Amino acid sequence: MTSKRLLEPQRAGDCTPEGGCTGQREPVTGKAFKTNTQLHEGAIRNLSKEISQNGHYHTSTRHYIHKKFACGREEEEPSSGGLLKHGCPAHRLVLNGFRVQDQTQVEARSPVRGPGEPACRLPSPEMPHPNTSSIIPVPHDRSPSGHADKEVMAATVLTTLSTSPLVLNPSSSASGVDLAGKAWKESLSASYSSSTSGNWSWDASDQSVPSTPSPPLSNDTGKSFLLSCQSDDNNEESESTHFLFEDPIPRKRKNSMKVMFKCLWKNCEKVLSTSSGIQRHIRTVHLGRNGDSDYSDGEEDFYYSEIEVNMDTLSEGLSNLTPTSPTTSGPPPVFPVLTCDVSRTEPANVIHTPLSQSAPSALCHIRTDHAYQGPMTQIRTVSIGEKRQPVNHTTVSKTHTNSTSTSKPTTGTRKPRGEAKKCRKVYGMEKKDLWCTACRWKKACQRFTD
DNA sequence: CTTGCCGGGCT
DNA sequence: AGCCCGGCAAG
Numbered sequence: 387m388t389s390k391r392l393l394e395p396q397r398a399g400d401c402t403p404e405g406g407c408t409g410q411r412e413p414v415t416g417k418a419f420k421t422n423t424q425l426h427e428g429a430i431r432n433l434s435k436e437i438s439q440n441g442h443y444h445t446s447t448r449h450y451i452h453k454k455f456a457c458g459r460e461e462e463e464p465s466s467g468g469l470l471k472h473g474c475p476a477h478r479l480v481l482n483g484f485r486v487q488d489q490t491q492v493e494a495r496s497p498v499r500g501p502g503e504p505a506c507r508l509p510s511p512e513m514p515h516p517n518t519s520s521i522i523p524v525p526h527d528r529s530p531s532g533h534a535d536k537e538v539m540a541a542t543v544l545t546t547l548s549t550s551p552l553v554l555n556p557s558s559s560a561s562g563v564d565l566a567g568k569a570w571k572e573s574l575s576a577s578y579s580s581s582t583s584g585n586w587s588w589d590a591s592d593q594s595v596p597s598t599p600s601p602p603l604s605n606d607t608g609k610s611f612l613l614s615c616q617s618d619d620n621n622e623e624s625e626s627t628h629f630l631f632e633d634p635i636p637r638k639r640k641n642s643m644k645v646m647f648k649c650l651w652k653n654c655e656k657v658l659s660t661s662s663g664i665q666r667h668i669r670t671v672h673l674g675r676n677g678d679s680d681y682s683d684g685e686e687d688f689y690y691s692e693i694e695v696n697m698d699t700l701s702e703g704l705s706n707l708t709p710t711s712p713t714t715s716g717p718p719p720v721f722p723v724l725t726c727d728v729s730r731t732e733p734a735n736v737i738h739t740p741l742s743q744s745a746p747s748a749l750c751h752i753r754t755d756h757a758y759q760g761p762m763t764q765i766r767t768v769s770i771g772e773k774r775q776p777v778n779h780t781t782v783s784k785t786h787t788n789s790t791s792t793s794k795p796t797t798g799t800r801k802p803r804g805e806a807k808k809c810r811k812v813y814g815m816e817k818k819d820l821w822c823t824a825c826r827w828k829k830a831c832q833r834f835t836d
Numbered sequence: 837c838t839t840g841c842c843g844g845g846c847t
Numbered sequence: 848a849g850c851c852c853g854g855c856a857a858g
Contacts (some may be wrong), residue, residue, distance in 0.1 A: 808840070827850065830841055839858080846851085 647690050657693075662715040806834045 538769035649656040651672045658664040668689045669675045806832040809821035818826065822833035 810839070823849085825840090828841060828852070837858100840856090842853105844852085844854085847849085 646693050648693050649690050808834050
């Protein structure tokens, strides 16, 4: 069953589209034509002025759209009734005229207006064949090229309907009508994806990352699309849609990881895809060497790092290179750039003062290893310094103050403990009363001085 | 740990 | 100035 139908639709020129099917029939059934006229009119109304001249296109477009729905239904119906096969669209109309109409309406609404709808609907139920006939013209025109036209038209319509995000499509479609399969394929795929998913970001990313994924996609898309059209299965369509969306993304991600080489030179965030490239860059730009010369002492190695880049991110990030590190991602960028960079680059160019040398270098290293510990290290350094000094300070400062006036000697000369026993010893704690005031006050005993 | 006492704070 | 105490250093 399905096979037959499928074949037929193809004949009609992708009868998939309702119109297409109807059109096909027409050839079979001359009647339909006239009767269909009414329907056509309605359709035309919906479509608008252009229809009169390009009626075919419009109809085709509509049909195309209808196809989706019709196709799905058709299949079902055919299963129920073999007769329907031949005139899939027409039959449908007759049998399910209302349904078809409804669908058409739904689809039609975007393209056209209400007025046409009623006319179309009424006729369709009553004159199912006519509808088909209306479509007929399209098939005629099509012939071999007709398919393409239809497709193109469909694409155009879709594009238009979907919105106009892809202005390109319209243009392409317009030109595409004339153009061969390629054009329509492209436009189709583009419009399709855009219309269906409306996932622009995705498309953009694809384009940005022209790598393998996108091409296959377009092809796949086209194929799947065609298949869906031919089969006229809603299911298939949905499936195809899935492929379109699901597949692409995964693929990208799969292939998205790439090794890049990032220049670590201060303020230079150059990222190249090859080590040789980055080395040359460093040699030439930063080391001021002759770029051509292969001579390399390996110094460049210190100025670039190998990074794994998620192409998705990269694509986004590349445009904004500044932030640097979507590529490098999180932590690395910050610490390496700030600390490492300085530490690495400085050594070569900057001479530290004796003091700075010891500490700073250490700091740098530490920082490099533990980005967020930077402050810690500082603290440490400070603390170390403080430790020593403070100790002296307290004593010194005090001493100083005192010393100035009285006594370095004091500090240094703490009165050696007198050998003589003192009040405390003599009287003991119990007889504290007997102690000399000095002793009571914890001062140098005045009673038993040495 | 004990003792002696300096340095300091509080009243 | 007197009183008191924390704390250090010598023993």
